Amino acid sequence: MIDVQQLTKDYGPHRAISDVTFSVERGEVLGFLGPNGAGKTTTMRILTGYMPATSGTVTIAGFDIFKQSVEARQRVGYLPETVPLYPEMSVSGYLDFMAKLKGIPRRDRKSEIERVMRATGVVERAEQLIAKLSKGFRQRVGVAQALLGSPDVLVLDEPTIGLDPRQIIEVRNLIKSFGGEHTVILSTHILPEVSMTCSRVIIINDGRLVAVDTPENLTRRLRGAEAIQVEVRGPRAAVIKQLKQVPKVTGVTVASDGREGEVATYNVAGELGADVREALAAAVVNGGFGLLELHQAGMSLEDIFLRLTTEEASVATEGAAA
């Protein structure tokens, strides 16, 4: 549905994105993850035909976004980072204007507006002025205009920014429901958002693609080791010594001090694929320490993200040092 090849964009001497290549299948919800200034918005603006790339190509449903711009744009619904609304218009008036721009025939316009207002839950605000709407409702109206005409592709740039927690959950569920019918690209710098809504993740940092995978695979691929947390009562040095003796354990660190002096939580790293939980439990008990808790610690996307970006940075510094 979307095919991006070697996309590069320069702002003067500054390279915003560099050699970005990826594709999105029909019905997929793709997360575009990266810190602020990583090139997410730039990529989205190019994808939606707002501005051209310095080099590279974007095809949407077979149409080149530069050469057959209007045809490609007809198939894209876009919610920019700053929700583009006319405050002096009513919600329905605004949607009517947008429906006209999208070329929705007059006879379908009313039902189509009705449909997107229902999908985004703004029906009861239809006649209210946009200026009077809360931030959450404005965001919904922004999403509503993107949905007009059921475009094949939805591009949503930071759709949950500035919303309160309840609204964030609502908008996320809304986006999740778009998968299958629409192809969705969603950008965010908030990690849980991606694991909650997306079937595939692209991580972008400093204008370069760092990783493309499913949230689960990313977690697996990047873990590189089994992580276990144990909470033990006993003298710290002795506990560490005892835990390190367990076969296939590669490292032990103190994660946090417990409530009482002798209780502490330890992070234990094991070889990939090895389940050392039973052996660890036995070691703690045999050593005469008190085992309070033991569980496998998966790595959250948050950790992956931090890791990815820091790794990239360290490679860059090493390169510069060499």
Place this chain on the structure above:
Amino acid sequence: MRNTLAIAERELKSYFVSPVPYVVTGLFLVIAGVLFSGPFSRVSEATLRYWIGNVSVIWLIVLPAFTMRLLAEEARSGTIELLLTNPVRDFEVVLGKYLAALGSLLGILALTLYYPAVLFIFGSPDGGPILTSYVGIILQGAAFLAVGLWASSFTQNQIIAYFLSFAILLIMWLGDLVADAIGKPGSDAMRYLSVPSHFQDFSRGVIDTTHVIYFLSIVAAALFLAYLSLQTRRWGG
């Protein structure tokens, strides 16, 4: 075309909900009224000639207020991104905005039609020059609005857009003076650009095609420049 009309319609409606057009129109009508009634204490001739000449000067100050927000506000609020990513061509955006401005111009002029009506009721003016005066003032206004739209395409700030368009129009207005200040060949171009020399004939009851072409060329050139400016915005990001 459908897109152009949709944009024009939205823009025209927004004129009615913003206080700026009301204030500007109100002030314009007050000044226009004073300028209309003033001369009759000295001259007892039923003519619009002096009045229309003054209106043509006031256009310099009034019309930029009607164009300053057109593209600047879209850029400031981010809605420009909406217009440029929907299946709308850039020239349709420019034309739509321009049509809306033109509509507001005709609206204001319609409000002044009672001046000629007063003349016809209390005197027997020559209808020809009044008609051509209105043709002239519309053409001049159309040119000024196109320049204002162009100025509005450069900035996100309406105030800057206003003064930019005022400055460009003033230079065009004072074309003869500017021409004296600079040497050939620039002076010939400035003399041609000078607005008053092209307007005067209309108020005398003459429609000269060269003047019509002059104003229409300014419209075409300024709209084209606004279109280019919009394209540059895309490239500049």
